[in-house]
Amino acid sequence: MSQITLTILETSDVHGCIFPINYGTNELQPLGLSKAAAIIKKIQQENEYIITLDNGDIIQGTPLTYHYVKYLAEESNPMIKVMNYLQYDAATIGNHEFNYGLPVIQGAVNQSGFPWLSANILDKSTGRPYFGKPYLIKEFPNGLKAAILGVTTHYIPNWENPEHIKGLEFQDAFDAARNWVSSIRKYEKPDILIVTYHGGFERNLETGESTEPHTGENQGYRICAEIEGIDVLLTGHQHRQLTGTLNGVLILQPGFNGQFIGKADITLEKSNGKWEIVRKDSELLPVGSEEEDEHVLQLANTYETRTQEWLDQPIGFIEGDMTITDPLEARMEEHPLVEFINKVQMDALGVKISCTALFNNAAKGLPHIVTMRDIVSNYVYPNTLNVIEISGKDMKEALERSASYFQLNDEGEIAVNPAFSKPKPQHYNYDMWEGIEYCINISNDIGSRIENLMFEGMPVDMDETYEVVLNNYRAGGGGEYPMFKNRPITRSSQIDMTELLANYFLKHKTVKATVNHNWKVVK
Missing domain, CATH: 3.60.21.10 (Metallo-dependent phosphatases)
Known part of the structure; x- marks a missing residue:
């Protein structure tokens, strides 16, 4: 044998x-x-x-x-x-x-x-x-x-x-x-x-x-x-x-x-x-x-x-502070980097509402002098953009899905829901929106956390149709967002987001680090 x-x-x-x-x-x-x-x-x-x-x-x-x-x-x-x-x-x-x-x-x-x-x-x-x-x-x-x-x-x-x-x-x-x-x-x-x-x-x-x-x-x-x-x-x-x-x-x-x-x-x-x-x-x-x-x-x-030569090319400047020191804080209170990415998406496709994510906890934000290395280290996926038509109800459901990212720990402090970190980190499935106003109340049960949802000063109508710009992964329903799947696509861009971000700097040279506090997380 x-x-x-x-x-x-x-x-x-x-x-x-x-x-x-x-x-x-x-x-x-x-x-x-x-x-x-x-x-x-x-x-x-x-x-x-x-x-x-x-x-x-x-x-x-x-x-x-x-x-x-x-x-x-x-x-x-x-x-x-x-x-x-x-x-x-x-x-x-x-x-x-x-x-x-x-x-x-x-x-x-x-x-x-x-x-x-x-x-x-x-x-x-x-x-x-x-x-x-x-x-x-x-x-x-x-x-x-x-x-x-x-x-x-x-x-x-x-x-x-x-x-x-x-x-x-x-x-x-x-x-x-x-x-x-x-x-x-x-x-x-x-x-x-x-x-x-x-x-x-x-x-x-x-x-x-x-x-x-x-x-x-x-x-x-x-x-x-x-x-x-x-x-x-x-x-x-x-x-x-x-x-x-x-x-x-x-x-x-x-x-x-x-x-x-x-x-x-x-x-x-x-x-x-x-x-x-x-x-x-x-x-x-x-x-x-x-x-x-x-x-x-x-x-x-x-x-x-x-x-390496390409990564070290300076492409623009930041006026103010767009760096990230605490990724959880950057998801609990609007951060200039997130607002900037949303603004670039809205500018690229001419839409009033946008959503994006802070993809991982390694993102450090953008320094004063911005290079391609900074862009690709913060926006790590080769995403393109789609504009889809969704109802106010779809919007509310998507926000509730994002709001499930948080939970209260034993000390009553806001923490990350383990479902977004185990067995695989999925921080990229928590979206932050621009162009609307809303509040995430963590004290409420999952599915009932979104309060004061507004668009242009008026409550979002659950039966009304709204255009939203978002990346192709999310537009297809990726990340457990079925409310986006198969919705009408009215416009799209086949330019990768890293290029769109770089092009924005090349056009404007200097970008101001701003936040308009259109959303907040409370308990």
Whole structure:
């Protein structure tokens, strides 16, 4: 009887991180593919039986990837150059792969020396997987046969710019996984079947209790519980750090930005001519203490140099104070940065009402001399803008959704509702509005917190129609804002918000840090 160990390496939600830095400050950070490369190459060299996979959301997320798409798109994609060097066996399509449009993702796929998998993203015209391969078969010495099936959260149409996914159909990820697992088991007869799912878990892994609304965005728990024949489920999307076993399925989720590499070791024994799994182990390998791989740095050096030059270009000035010292305070009382972003949105599309968010707690606001680095470190997503028509009732419901961001702690102080921070930080789902007046009373129950809702000096009419400008993610209902979904779009802009903010500075040169206190949070 012979025994072997198959090692599976997983990265996920790398989001354009090659260099171990924070682009907002250029301070070193324990993350990125240049550090991960040292671990990946070492394990690859030490193991004959190895599979290296990316779970999605890798070509978008840093100024480096943004600058590449906007100014160097005729060159090879830097993320793909690194992935080719690291000899990935396959990658799964993630939702953020679509942020720059189909030509960019198709270019990345074409440049890759490995297949991109997604069994449930279909070409509407043919009904077949759009990116070619739903799964990959990898065969090893001694007849070991591994199947790798890729599926992607089908919730993408709720977030993405429709032009970026034109001609695509997003089949339910659970249904696709169930059908393909059955087919692969029947016709391919692999010794091990791995599903790499760009999605996460909708339930508590220990108790089975639901942890989010039943939208279908994350279906990992159900996949493990209801689909027979899966040996390993690689996950992502939620930016969590997970290892363990669920209903006999080994699970992994290695965080984000290349801070960890997921590693699964599958021990198999051959009995009566057939390989059988006898042990499954998983762990997360931190990259922080690793030295950067010099070849990876060299592959991306030109892109990084150009990006850094672009980031340091001064584009305007702030008169007053637009810096942030306390992100909670900036969400409890109107901050000049938030008012500025809303004003830019209103100016860009000629609308009287706007809403936006402070996307994460790392946002530091804008200093006196503003560079592109300051812009991209505060507005971190490649959003575009839509103007939609909503009713006063829709507006009230959206504000109530935002108002659920707060709760009173045991000391009676205003704090963040854990639903917006666990299992994944979702500070970007708390919106602040301009052009209307309102009060959020935290002492009231969730759903009844909005008071004194006014527009142009009059109470907002629940049956009246209002135009609102907001980013494309929110306009599609993203962040549990169903009241915005499928509402009429009267105008839109295909210019990224970072460019709109930069263009505003280039036009006006100096921007005053102001607030008009049109909303407040009380208890």
